[in-house]
Amino acid sequence: MKIKYFAYLRDTTHTAAEHYSQPAATIGDLLEVLCQRYGPGFSRWIRTPEGGISTIAIILINGKDIRDGAWVDTPLSPEDEICIFPPVAGG
Numbered sequence: 001m002k003i004k005y006f007a008y009l010r011d012t013t014h015t016a017a018e019h020y021s022q023p024a025a026t027i028g029d030l031l032e033v034l035c036q037r038y039g040p041g042f043s044r045w046i047r048t049p050e051g052g053i054s055t056i057a058i059i060l061i062n063g064k065d066i067r068d069g070a071w072v073d074t075p076l077s078p079e080d081e082i083c084i085f086p087p088v089a090g091g
Contacts, residue, residue, distance in 0.1 A: 031046050
């Protein structure tokens with residue numbers, strides 16, 4: 001699968017995109033692996049203070065926002081494209 005990073009997540013991961021070949025059953029599983037790989041600079045936007053997966057970052061799978069319902073249990077396939085945006089604010 002292809003993972004794309006946006007905004008300051010690119011600075012944290014040192015890449016705009018990567019191919020991920022490890023099996024990940026769900027988006028929650030993948031995010032846990034990425035938090036471990038990229039450390040606190042990444043996980044602070046993905047995890048809640050309690051250690052769960054937060055909904056403040058924007059996660060798209062094949063262009064669809066999956067943060068509603070049981071989104072962490074969304075299954076993944078090797079052909080998926082995942083886009084991860086840190087939280088944004090504006091006015």
